[in-house]
Amino acid sequence: MIGIINYGAGNIFSLTAALDRVGVAYGMVNTADEIDQYDRIIIPGVGHAGAAMNKLQESGLVPYIKKLTKPVLGICVGMQLLTEFSEEGNAAMLKLFPLKTLHFDARVAGKVPHMGWNSVSIQANNPLFANIEDQTYFYFVHSYFIEFDTTYTAAKCVYGLPFSAAISKGNFFGVQFHPEKSGKAGEQLLLNFSTIQID
Amino acid sequence: MLAKRIIPCLDVKDGRTVKGVNFVDLRDAGDPVELAYEYSQQGADELVFLDITATHEGRKTTIDLVKAVARQVNIPFTIGGGINEIKDAEILLNAGADKISINSAAVRNPALINQMAAAFGAQFVVVAVDTRAIEGGDFVHLSGGRIKTELNTLDWILEAQERGAGEILLTSMDHDGTKNGFDNDFLKTVNDKIHIPLIASGGAGNQQHFVEVFQQANVDAALAASVFHYGEILIPDLKQTLRHHDIVVR
Numbered sequence: 550m551i552g553i554i555n556y557g558a559g560n561i562f563s564l565t566a567a568l569d570r571v572g573v574a575y576g577m578v579n580t581a582d583e584i585d586q587y588d589r590i591i592i593p594g595v596g597h598a599g600a601a602m603n604k605l606q607e608s609g610l611v612p613y614i615k616k617l618t619k620p621v622l623g624i625c626v627g628m629q630l631l632t633e634f635s636e637e638g639n640a641a642m643l644k645l646f647p648l649k650t651l652h653f654d655a656r657v658a659g660k661v662p663h664m665g666w667n668s669v670s671i672q673a674n675n676p677l678f679a680n681i682e683d684q685t686y687f688y689f690v691h692s693y694f695i696e697f698d699t700t701y702t703a704a705k706c707v708y709g710l711p712f713s714a715a716i717s718k719g720n721f722f723g724v725q726f727h728p729e730k731s732g733k734a735g736e737q738l739l740l741n742f743s744t745i746q747i748d
Numbered sequence: 749m750l751a752k753r754i755i756p757c758l759d760v761k762d763g764r765t766v767k768g769v770n771f772v773d774l775r776d777a778g779d780p781v782e783l784a785y786e787y788s789q790q791g792a793d794e795l796v797f798l799d800i801t802a803t804h805e806g807r808k809t810t811i812d813l814v815k816a817v818a819r820q821v822n823i824p825f826t827i828g829g830g831i832n833e834i835k836d837a838e839i840l841l842n843a844g845a846d847k848i849s850i851n852s853a854a855v856r857n858p859a860l861i862n863q864m865a866a867a868f869g870a871q872f873v874v875v876a877v878d879t880r881a882i883e884g885g886d887f888v889h890l891s892g893g894r895i896k897t898e899l900n901t902l903d904w905i906l907e908a909q910e911r912g913a914g915e916i917l918l919t920s921m922d923h924d925g926t927k928n929g930f931d932n933d934f935l936k937t938v939n940d941k942i943h944i945p946l947i948a949s950g951g952a953g954n955q956q957h958f959v960e961v962f963q964q965a966n967v968d969a970a971l972a973a974s975v976f977h978y979g980e981i982l983i984p985d986l987k988q989t990l991r992h993h994d995i996v997v998r
Contacts, residue, residue: 560841560842560844562815562818562842562843562844563818563844563846566818566819566820566844567822569819570819570820570822595869595871596868596869597869659750660942660943660944660945660968661943661944662870662871662914662944662945663750664871664914664915664945664968665750665751665753665793665794665945665968665969666750666751666753666793666998667749667750667751668749668751686751686998688823688824690824690846690871691871692870692871707749708750727824729822730822730823730824730846731822731823732788732822732823733822735822736822
C-alpha cells in the first residue's frame with residue numbers, strides 16, 4: 550500500500566483519484582510512525598518549492614524520509630524536494646540527489662511556465678517506465694526544472710534545453726510531470742510504481 | 749517537443765452542457781462528465797468548463813461536477829464562472845480542478861490575479877478575456893460580450909500577465925459562433941507580445957481553421973465547443989490533419 554506524505558503542499562484529490570482509477574490502495578502519512586505502515590511512499594507537491602520544503606520541515610518527517618529504503622516517488626515539486634537546492638526561494642532541499650532545481654526564465658526563450666504535453670526520452674529498463682513507450686507524452690506544468698544528468702536522469706525532456714522529466718537513484722524516484730493528469734501513460738506509471746521492487 | 753493543445757470547452761448550466769450561438773441561444777449538448785470522459789478518450793489534451801451564466805446571474809459553479817470530472821478524467825481541466833474571491837478558487841482546487849479561469853472578476857478587481865497567483869501559483873490562474881474590435885480598437889467585454897469596457901484588450905492582457913496570470917484564454921466575440929475561423933491576426937499580435945501560454949478561442953468551424961491558427965498565430969492551444977460537441981470535428985481526425993501540416997500534437 551502507498552503512503553502519501555500529507556504535509557499540506559497543494560491538493561492531492563487528483564492523485565488519489567488516479568490511484569483509485571488504477572485500483573491501487575493508499576493512505577495518508579501525517580506522522581513518522583505512520584510511514585512504517587506502508588511499503589512505498591509518494592511525496593506530492595504543487596506550488597513554491599521553498600515553501601513546500603518549509604512545510605515538510607514543519608511536519609517533522611524529513612529525517613525519516615531521508616533514511617527510507619522502500620520505494621519513494623516525488624511528483625512535481627515533490628520531485629524537486631529530492632534535489633540539493635532550488636532556485637525557487639533559494640532553498641536547501643532534501644539532498645537525496647546531487648542535482649539542482651533551476652528556473653527556466655533567463656535560460657530558455659520559450660514561454661514560462663512550461664505548460665502542456667511534452668514527449669520524453671526514456672532510459673532503458675527503468676522499472677518506473679515499464680510498458681511505456683519511448684517518446685510518450687506527459688503533462689507538465691512548471692517554471693523550475695531539474696538539470697539533466699547522465700547518471701540520474703531516468704527520462705529526458707527538452708524545452709529549450711534538456712532537463713530531467715524523471716530521476717532515479719536506488720529506491721528514490723521523481724517525476725516532473727503529473728502522472729495523475731497524463732492520460733493512460735500516467736496511470737501506467739503509477740501502476741508501475743505500485744509494484745516496484747528494490748533489490 | 750511541446751505539443752499544441754486541443755481543448756474542447758464545455759459551457760455548463762445547471763449541470764448540463766450548453767453552447768450558444770454568439771452566446772445567446774442555448775442548446776443542450778449533454779452530460780458534462782460523460783462528455784469530458786469521452787473527450788479524454790478521444791485524445792483531447794485538456795478541458796475547459798465555463799459556467800456561462802455564472803457572471804450575470806451570480807451562479808456558482810458546482811463542486812460536485814468538478815469532483816466527478818476529477819475522479820473520472822485523466823487529463824487536466826480548467827473551471828471558470830462564479831469565481832470572485834480566493835475562497836471560491838480554493839474550494840475548486842480542493843475539488844480537483846487543475847486551473848481556474850477568471851474573467852469579469854479580474855476586470856473589476858485586478859488585484860485578484862495577484863492574490864490568486866500568490867496563493868496557488870501562477871500555473872493555477874487562467875485569465876479569460878472576451879474581446880471585440882470596435883472602430884479600429886480592441887476592447888475587453890464582459891458578461892458574455894454584452895458589456896463593453898474601456899479597457900484596451902492588449903493592455904489588459906499585458907497587465908494580467910504582469911499581475912501573475914499563468915495563461916490567457918482569449919475569445920474573439922466577433923468570431924465566436926460564426927465558424928469562419930479564429931481571429932488569427934489579433935491572436936498573433938497578442939501572442940508575439942506575451943511570455944505566458946495563449947489559448948485561442950472563437951470561430952472554429954473546420955479542421956483547416958485549427959491549422960491556420962497554429963501556423964499563423966503560433967498560439968499554444970486552440971479551444972472550441974460546438975464543432976466538437978456535435979461531432980462536426982472528431983479530435984483524432986483533427987490531430988491527424990495537424991500532424992500532416994507538421995504541427996506537433998500528442
